[in-house]
Amino acid sequence: MTVQAHDELRPIDLKDPDLYQPGVPHETFAWLRANNPVYWNPETDGAGFWALTRHADVMAASSDPATFSSARANGGHRIFNENEFSDSEIEASMISMDPPTHVDYRRMVMGGFTPPRLRDMEAGVRRRAVNLIEAMIEKARAAGEPIDFVSSFSAPYAIQTLAELFGVPESDGDKLFEWSNAVVGEDDPECRSSPEYMEQSIGQMAMYSMGLWQARAEQPGGDLISMLVKAAQDGTEMSIPRYLSTFILLVVAGNETTRNSITGGLIALDENPEQREKAMGEKALLPHLAQEIVRYISPVLHMRRTATRDVEIGGQPIRKGDKVVMWYASANRDERAFDDPHRFDIARTTRPGAAKHLGFGFGEHVCLGQRLAELQLRVAYEELFARLPDLRPAGPPRRLRSNFINGIKSLPVTFATR
């Protein structure tokens, strides 16, 4: 990709959700990495923020939570200030906390993602992938035309896994799906039609999660909700309001991200047929395919921090209280960290000295669901390759209007139904 000259008369606004509607603006990010890597992005409705676009700077900020705070009291983990947001009566979840409190809450949830637990989940994940593929085949036969991959496969697959994690029926997935869309889809009217709709979704999630709390208090199981209830009963800091925010975090974090990686991966494979051949021909490469999809797609475009002291990053002085936004979508394509970064290359991580991608974040808040997401990606592609070897996009994706999630709302696909 060539770095195009940037029109100096039109300041770049990385916050503008329209910028991402046609796809991640990789040329703009490449220009910033080369010319203004720690870029001051003015805001019409805020104080402005520093945009970190290089891999090394995003790593540095992620590695120093004492200086680069996620705490809601300082503004939180999103570009908007969470402490000014109307839903602030819902307590901060771990993603908007700093150490040492953050560590305590993270520990209470970690039990749901241990290697033995993930091994136990694999059979269920595979069964769901197979069932959804069978249903897709029936649907395509009946339709006689391309069907939507997101609603037929990637969305229910991700959400049903969450249902298993929570120990609730797969049929509750529709509700979890809708609520999650409302929470992260603030800039897309199809996902969040009004602030009232968002309030209503949060209210419904609260009612639902409280019902679960009660049920698990009476009859505990081996699921994540039972673990959280037990933590509260054991006298830890896990209160009901904290449980509620943890529940909302998990619904949102585990849903869109996995869904968009699977869908985005299908497009990337279609655009890179030699990589598709390679992945289909060598099962051992599938864990690397999962990694490369997350690097290449960057399903989470950015996370935000706030400086707690005067500091310098990438040679740029930053003042205490300044907002700092870490653009994973740019760091993951940084030519200083990755050879030929715009090339989709599934063997990239097999090479000695390969840089670590930052699609799952880094440091204190690195994704808690990373291993589960990798498992879901690997199993999805194992089953899709085996059962639908000619599965292909049949038209352009409809994209989410968002500066936060690299989202795909629908993607028509075709395959031989045999």
Ligand code: HEM
């Ligand atoms: C491809 C899929 C996924 C991607 C790209 C992704 C990305 C991320 C990123 C970038 C962060 C860092 C946040 C920060 O530094 O502020 C994060 C945190 C988190 N993710 Fe994921 N995620 C994925 C899947 C999941 C899944 C499946 C779950 C759970 C079901 C999950 C749960 C979490 C939680 C709980 C955190 C907060 C961790 C903390 O604050 O300590 N994620 N994720």
